[in-house]
Amino acid sequence: MIAPDASPARRDKSSADAASDPLTHVELTWLEKRQEDWIRFGRQAREQILDRRRRVVSFPPGSTFALVRWAANDFGTILSNIAIGRAVEHAEAFQTLPSVRPGADILLTVDGWPKVERVLQTIDAVEHRGLDPADAAPDYWRHVHNRLAAGLEPRTYTSARHLAFRLRRSVAP
Template identity: 55%
Template sequence: MRWAANEYGTIISRIDIVRSVEGGEPYQTLPFVRPGGDILLRISGWPKVQRVLAAIDAIEAIGIDPPDVAPEHWRHLNHRIGVNEPFRIYSHEQHHAWLLRREVSR
């Protein structure tokens, strides 16, 4: 999460959720992330950033560590919050399906 302020308050706020990549995988570059990563979510503007933070709090409240969440959920949040639409809440069932899918793809 990055933000900047001046004497009048916050002028920019941004949150990025990025997956680290294996050697040879394509990646996007981001400030302060070397060499870069797979951008799953990139939201700017304080009201939208607050919605992302609330979604992260909800994930933690059900006992799931946010880095373990399915990448598709972060992309879903990125698209829905980006256009001010409601989003699906991450569930234990969705998480279990992601863990099984990840295991099969290894």
């Protein structure tokens, strides 16, 4: 929401900046043994190093990426999370995620190390089949999310499933 005292010129400039920058930006922080954020997969369009501990990676619209977040304090792990999202087009609906601007179409999100580890194993299995997880069908990541939420084992992402996704994408308007 724009502050009521913001001038119209300022509002026009910020909306123009958003329109001219179609990328989705993810800020990553790395504080050894305190907060560790990293991208598990995704095709970055740009990377900007802010300082020794922070950087911003950017993804083009339509690309899929996985953001892993982990944090701890003196007593142990306080956050384990993985989110798989699709970078959105300008003016497309999106959900918000911490450190993701403006947001993404969330395909999967899980909390807790056992579930995060299970998602990482699923990503490894997709890679083991010779496929880039960023190219996998978005519906597959939604499937993995739903199966894990129900306490069930996700189905394997097969080459046949990937081929069907590519064919659907080639004939879709």
